[in-house]
Amino acid sequence: MLRTIDLRGSRPTPTELLALVPRAATDVGAALEPARALIDDVLARGEEALLDQAERFDGVRPAAVRVSAGELRAARDGLDPEVRRAVEATIDRVRAASAAQVPPPERTVLGPGAVVEQRWQPVGRVGLYVPGGKAVYPSSVVMNVVPAQVAGVSSIALASPAQAAHGGRIHPTIAGVAALLGVDEVYAMGGAGAIGAFAHGVPGIGLDPVQRVTGPGNVFVAAAKRVVQGITGIDAEAGPTDILVIADDTADPDFVAADLVSQAEHDELAAAVLVTDSADLAQRVLERVAARAEATRHAERVRQALRGEQSAVVLVDDLEQAAAFADAFGAEHLEIQVADPDDVLARIHNAGAIFIGPYSPVSLGDYAAGSNHVLPTGGQSRHAAGLSAATFLRPQQVVRYDESALRAVAPTIATLSAEEDLPAHGEAVAVRFHEHP
Incomplete structure (x- = not known):
């Protein structure tokens, strides 16, 4: 049901990884x-x-x-x-x-x-x-x-x-x-x-x-x-939601499968991606995904999402390569279900929200974790953040200089304004000390 991308035995460059990541065929x-x-x-x-x-x-x-x-x-x-x-x-x-x-x-x-x-x-x-x-x-x-x-x-x-x-x-x-x-x-x-x-x-x-x-x-x-x-x-x-799960052979395949299906439930264009260094885990997850996809209420929607180009199982040589792929993907939701999650977390830079361990599923973040579920999709977490209080705030700088403090930096201002051929900038400082050109 999920296609396989096999990266074992290769080390794609960051540019090549960007070309390899699965994406939904949506065009804003x-x-x-x-x-x-x-x-x-x-x-x-x-x-x-x-x-x-x-x-x-x-x-x-x-x-x-x-x-x-x-x-x-x-x-x-x-x-x-x-x-x-x-x-x-x-x-x-x-x-x-x-x-x-x-x-x-x-x-x-x-x-x-x-x-x-x-x-x-x-x-x-x-x-x-x-x-x-x-x-x-x-x-x-x-x-x-x-x-x-x-x-x-x-x-x-x-x-x-x-x-x-x-x-x-x-x-x-x-x-x-x-x-x-x-x-x-x-x-x-x-x-x-x-x-x-x-x-x-x-x-x-x-x-x-x-x-x-x-x-x-x-x-x-x-x-x-x-x-x-x-x-x-x-x-x-x-845009359409996505989940990427990094898992090794210590992960519970039924947990991973359930989490992939949970996001596929949203939309036919939802992306569900597993990245693993264990071919055995991948096979067991595929079996559980197939069973869960057939049994869930929105089975047809889930099947379409899992069969889409945006969903895949990605096989890698090691978890370092898994983290590199995840960074290129820029997941909305990133789950890390491995023996040493903090080692992988230290390698991750791009994700909307990160869920650590087998008991931190994305569904937790959707509702009751306390984190926000309005997150950047479609790889936008590579340059954007999720919704937060900061979304509604604007940083403002308030400058307070007295006369002596301004006098101390006046030569710096004069030099730079002259270099930029903006003499009135320097004159606006000089006039305060009764210095006229």
Whole structure:
């Protein structure tokens, strides 16, 4: 079911490894123009465009895009008690872990009267996207909202697609969890149009533009983020999920198989990759994957994901080569199930989140670990980080120099401004000491 990439007996260069990593056949670039057209439609026609797009893509026309306060309260009060307890436990864990992501202010004294202060300011307003599609994601509400709140964002808007099964309303669990978190600005809108609405605002429904858009979504959501970047900030162009497991012959093949299947369950384009130096383990994992894929509820979706070009078993000579392959892949989720995981961890640079040992499955991170599950996909962890409180913060430097401190560095400024042929820069310092050219 999973194809095999055999790297034993070879040592590919970093460039060659990049060419070897399995990838889903998705092209954000091909979705740019359709996404741009949907965003332009929202910019031109506002709420009417969003309603038309819901009818076209979600199969239902909402009564209104803005979710009423009464509907939010009713959804919160109607949450299944067991679901509510699970959500509240997750909120507590994510809030605690997110608090550790807020850097303290720093004050650097460079000399008498010369101080540079570092502070972290939250953006004032954010738009958080929670997808619909093949599943319901109350956990994504938590993962988006809690870090923004911890960072100190004062204005939070949330969007999720209208649901035909719920008469054009967003899923009641999504609405209920948003209300539980105190978010009272919620919109029934999805896809590229929702991202455009966040970026540009929709005055007719009281939706003001945001400074940053976050949250996972399909290829059109990713394309829309690329379109609006520059007008507003984004977290990342999230695409189909992926998991890469590094395992040796000490790993439990059923644990590994279960984790691969768990991510394949998300989407037909999800990537499930095992990298191992044990051909025997690989064979046992393949057997367990086949059995689990047939037995799971979303068997056809799982089979398609596992048969896709994006999924594979990769055989390597040793765990050093396994780590090199993982770095080239840049996994969203990286599991390390080996005898000495810290040795492998020390070699890893690129991953959205890392799960160590047999009892730290990706499913733990999806819900209750306290870590955030909104992570860079498609190899983007090679240059991007997952969602965190830091996503909503901007570092700012505050400079405090007194007269004597400025006088001490005036010659340096004069020299450099002259070298760069920007004499007015030096003159702006000289004038403070009544020195005129």
